[in-house]
Amino acid sequence: MSDRNCLIKNAIVNGKKQDLLIENNIIKKIGNIDDAIDKEETKVIDGNNKIVIPGLINTHTHIPMTLFRGVADDLPLMDWLNNYIWPMEAKLNADIVYAGTLLGCLEMIKSGTTTFNDMYFFLDGIVKAVDEMGMRAVLSYGMIDLFDGEKRKKELKNAEENIKMIKKLNNERIGVALGPHAPYTCSKELLMEVHEMAKKYNIPIHIHMNETLDEIKMVKEKTGMRPFEYLNSFGFFDGVSVIAAHCVHLSDEEIKIIKEKKINVSHNPISNLKLASGIAPIPKLVENGINVTLGTDGCGSNNNLNLFEEIKISSLIHKGATLNPTIINTKQSFEFATKNGAKALDLKCGELKEGYLADIALIDLNKPFLIPKENIYSHLVYSFNGNVDTVIIDGNVVMENGKMLNVNEEKIYEKAEKAYYKLIN
Amino acid sequence: MSDRNCLIKNAIVNGKKQDLLIENNIIKKIGNIDDAIDKEETKVIDGNNKIVIPGLINTHTHIPMTLFRGVADDLPLMDWLNNYIWPMEAKLNADIVYAGTLLGCLEMIKSGTTTFNDMYFFLDGIVKAVDEMGMRAVLSYGMIDLFDGEKRKKELKNAEENIKMIKKLNNERIGVALGPHAPYTCSKELLMEVHEMAKKYNIPIHIHMNETLDEIKMVKEKTGMRPFEYLNSFGFFDGVSVIAAHCVHLSDEEIKIIKEKKINVSHNPISNLKLASGIAPIPKLVENGINVTLGTDGCGSNNNLNLFEEIKISSLIHKGATLNPTIINTKQSFEFATKNGAKALDLKCGELKEGYLADIALIDLNKPFLIPKENIYSHLVYSFNGNVDTVIIDGNVVMENGKMLNVNEEKIYEKAEKAYYKLIN
Numbered sequence: 001m002s003d004r005n006c007l008i009k010n011a012i013v014n015g016k017k018q019d020l021l022i023e024n025n026i027i028k029k030i031g032n033i034d035d036a037i038d039k040e041e042t043k044v045i046d047g048n049n050k051i052v053i054p055g056l057i058n059t060h061t062h063i064p065m066t067l068f069r070g071v072a073d074d075l076p077l078m079d080w081l082n083n084y085i086w087p088m089e090a091k092l093n094a095d096i097v098y099a100g101t102l103l104g105c106l107e108m109i110k111s112g113t114t115t116f117n118d119m120y121f122f123l124d125g126i127v128k129a130v131d132e133m134g135m136r137a138v139l140s141y142g143m144i145d146l147f148d149g150e151k152r153k154k155e156l157k158n159a160e161e162n163i164k165m166i167k168k169l170n171n172e173r174i175g176v177a178l179g180p181h182a183p184y185t186c187s188k189e190l191l192m193e194v195h196e197m198a199k200k201y202n203i204p205i206h207i208h209m210n211e212t213l214d215e216i217k218m219v220k221e222k223t224g225m226r227p228f229e230y231l232n233s234f235g236f237f238d239g240v241s242v243i244a245a246h247c248v249h250l251s252d253e254e255i256k257i258i259k260e261k262k263i264n265v266s267h268n269p270i271s272n273l274k275l276a277s278g279i280a281p282i283p284k285l286v287e288n289g290i291n292v293t294l295g296t297d298g299c300g301s302n303n304n305l306n307l308f309e310e311i312k313i314s315s316l317i318h319k320g321a322t323l324n325p326t327i328i329n330t331k332q333s334f335e336f337a338t339k340n341g342a343k344a345l346d347l348k349c350g351e352l353k354e355g356y357l358a359d360i361a362l363i364d365l366n367k368p369f370l371i372p373k374e375n376i377y378s379h380l381v382y383s384f385n386g387n388v389d390t391v392i393i394d395g396n397v398v399m400e401n402g403k404m405l406n407v408n409e410e411k412i413y414e415k416a417e418k419a420y421y422k423l424i425n
Numbered sequence: 426m427s428d429r430n431c432l433i434k435n436a437i438v439n440g441k442k443q444d445l446l447i448e449n450n451i452i453k454k455i456g457n458i459d460d461a462i463d464k465e466e467t468k469v470i471d472g473n474n475k476i477v478i479p480g481l482i483n484t485h486t487h488i489p490m491t492l493f494r495g496v497a498d499d500l501p502l503m504d505w506l507n508n509y510i511w512p513m514e515a516k517l518n519a520d521i522v523y524a525g526t527l528l529g530c531l532e533m534i535k536s537g538t539t540t541f542n543d544m545y546f547f548l549d550g551i552v553k554a555v556d557e558m559g560m561r562a563v564l565s566y567g568m569i570d571l572f573d574g575e576k577r578k579k580e581l582k583n584a585e586e587n588i589k590m591i592k593k594l595n596n597e598r599i600g601v602a603l604g605p606h607a608p609y610t611c612s613k614e615l616l617m618e619v620h621e622m623a624k625k626y627n628i629p630i631h632i633h634m635n636e637t638l639d640e641i642k643m644v645k646e647k648t649g650m651r652p653f654e655y656l657n658s659f660g661f662f663d664g665v666s667v668i669a670a671h672c673v674h675l676s677d678e679e680i681k682i683i684k685e686k687k688i689n690v691s692h693n694p695i696s697n698l699k700l701a702s703g704i705a706p707i708p709k710l711v712e713n714g715i716n717v718t719l720g721t722d723g724c725g726s727n728n729n730l731n732l733f734e735e736i737k738i739s740s741l742i743h744k745g746a747t748l749n750p751t752i753i754n755t756k757q758s759f760e761f762a763t764k765n766g767a768k769a770l771d772l773k774c775g776e777l778k779e780g781y782l783a784d785i786a787l788i789d790l791n792k793p794f795l796i797p798k799e800n801i802y803s804h805l806v807y808s809f810n811g812n813v814d815t816v817i818i819d820g821n822v823v824m825e826n827g828k829m830l831n832v833n834e835e836k837i838y839e840k841a842e843k844a845y846y847k848l849i850n
């Protein structure tokens with residue numbers, strides 16, 4: 001929590017020019033706020049020519065993979081995994097993961113993201129970096145047992161230790177989830193124990209679902225059911241909160257399950273295009289009232305963490321794929337990245353409302369691609385490049401006018417470069 | 426032409442750290458260049474931590490429409506045209522077009538584009554702005570006769586006057602082309618006269634082709650042929666250089682014509698998605714050795730002029746649409762926006778080579794999304810946000826370290842805003 005209050009004067013907030021007051025980590029008031037506020041105790045930010053937006057929420061990342069940016073593009077999935085990603089992942093340790101997370105957090109803050117939902121390994125390294133960078137995150141340890149009983153025990157033990165480690169921190173910005181990788185890499189026994197553990201600790205489950213046609217085929221061959229039907233058959237979705245990443249290929253029956261079980265979908269359009277997984281049926285999910293959120297996935301398959309690109313693509317791709325120019329309008333795709341993300345992670349943020357968490361970004365409107373300065377919410381979706389000016393997370397100003405306040409950017413680049421060379425050599 | 430020479434020291438040029446010397450408007454030398462060069466006569470730019478790229482070439486724009494950014498999104502095409510675009514276009518004049526072109530040029534320069542191929546009206550306004558901004562452009566007057574003989578005469582007269590006006594300028598940076606709008610809006614007689622005029626003046630033709638299924642149906646009903654077959658039936662493509670924008674829906678027979686007649690294709694993936702026109706069969710065109718280039722289209726349907734977004738999308742969308750992750754690799758999509766664009770416009774630029782035009786951009790690599798600083802050419806395609814640092818066009822430094830050198834940015838914003846309010850009121 002911030003030790004100072006913060007007043008943003010004369011910015012565009014919720015469509016009109018007004019002020020926004022932050023007290024501790026909460027948006028205290030929005031409106032015309034008297035200058036009589038104690039200036040000693042209050043940091044004042046000039047909001048002229050700026051718009052305030054809720055900080056973006058990235059609901060599917062593998063943040064340390066920011067180090068993997070550009071190492072392998074335009075390859076078939078198995079070639080990409082076997083010859084590039086897995087050999088590099090075998091060399092990971094907590095220090096490398098720490099360096100990659102610093103870089104990833106820096107990139108997210110600079111592009112207006114204040115919260116991310118992650119699945120990876122070496123969570124001690126991730127926790128350390130997230131805390132230093134001042135970001136908000138929900139972290140899960142990624143479990144894969146490949147149907148091996150010994151591995152399963154190890155993975156579940158690891159997961160539970162990580163839950164305890166994070167709970168013990170008692171850091172309001174850092175939450176924990178369970179991360180069983182996917183139905184084609186995790187045994188039924190593991191998934192059932194995950195479900196119990198999620199209920200026991202009252203935490204969400206973050207899982208990859210229906211990303212590729214191949215994996216769906218594998219599950220169908222093994223179980224006779226499609227992935228959502230299979231998980232539903234043993235109550236995996238009952239009484240817990242689930243964030244299902246990808247959901248590219250879905251049957252009508254599966255969409256019904258997602259709707260009924262109130263499963264949150266993390267749409268990752270750029271990763272799904274780059275890995276040639278396909279185009280998710282987002283308009284159908286929206287029609288069914290399903291909570292759609294946005295994720296970048298890891299930098300191995302994107303190759304950045306700029307959630308504004310996902311916003312634009314999610315408003316474009318479904319128009320092109322269905323030949324209907326009216327679907328997924330700017331309000332919807334912007335809400336995918338804000339309000340809906342907050343709902344999925346059960347956080348009181350993602351909207352500029354009194355009483356909500358002070359997770360916000362300010363954008364300078366004096367940019368050629370934001371002129372004319374009307375229809376700004378359209379510009380944010382279809383024209384903005386993601387380069388935000390000021391970011392406040394949990395009431396703390398972490399970046400002001402493009403400059404990070406509490407960390408040295410150059411040192412983060414150096415650490416990331418060093419870690420990268422350890423991975424590839 | 427520049428009155429000073431320019432030496433870029435220690436930048437990444439064509440994959441290795443070296444220097445690049447510009448003499449007048451030409452890249453004179455690339456390599457390790459002696460510091461003994463006369464410093465009085467030579468501007469030295471520090472290229473450390475920077476990469477030099479050829480300036481991007483946008484082969485399909487309607488640049489004054491930059492003023493139309495965000496006025497109408499997510500609408501059916503005819504609603505968009507009838508109720509928003511056409512009423513605004515009816516209020517255009519040379520002053521408004523001048524203001525919109527200033528804004529468009531500013532946006533292009535800031536995102537690394539040095540040349541654009543435009544089709545619009547009030548070319549005197551466009552010429553004035555392009556000249557002031559120091560950009561390179563090929564301009565065409567957009568002709569539509571809607572099969573009316575009187576209109577046809579007027580349009581052809583207008584086109585020829587514009588050709589003469591631009592030829593008379595004798596400005597090496599400003600070329601001229603003929604811009605018959607499309608086969609569904611122009612009569613056969615107009616198209617035949619355009620063809621004659623293109624040969625007479627030895628200038629290229631810039632035309633919209635096969636953007637939507639509806640227009641193809643219209644041409645087929647009228648002529649019994651698909652658009653490329655129809656134009657080919659009266660020799661429209663013979664002995665002239667043609668840039669065909671969009672080409673979203675093509676039969677195999679039409680691809681054969683494009684290949685045989687060496688027609689240049691301007692791929693506009695974002696506009697085609699936003700207006701729900703569809704996804705062009707670019708992998709097939711590339712397989713056939715056809716020259717594919719990139720365009721943003723106007724800001725009414727994009728909504729920006731950042732060609733780096735087209736590069737990324739063109740490397741993504743065809744993978745997703747065909748479920749093949751290996752097609753349209755980073756080298757290909759980057760060449761669409763550089764080398765291939767230059768070829769289409771018959772310009773000696775688009776590559777960093779001695780003897781080529783000095784149209785280049787420098788990018789600062791100290792950005793989180795460009796770290797690790799390896800595989801930089803991948804980062805330019807898949808991760809860069811388009812925000813370049815320094816731009817040189819025709820040997821002149823027009824922007825240095827993010828600051829425009831010869832124009833006042835704030836004044837351009839003001840002019841654009843004023844012009845915008847004239848359009849909507």
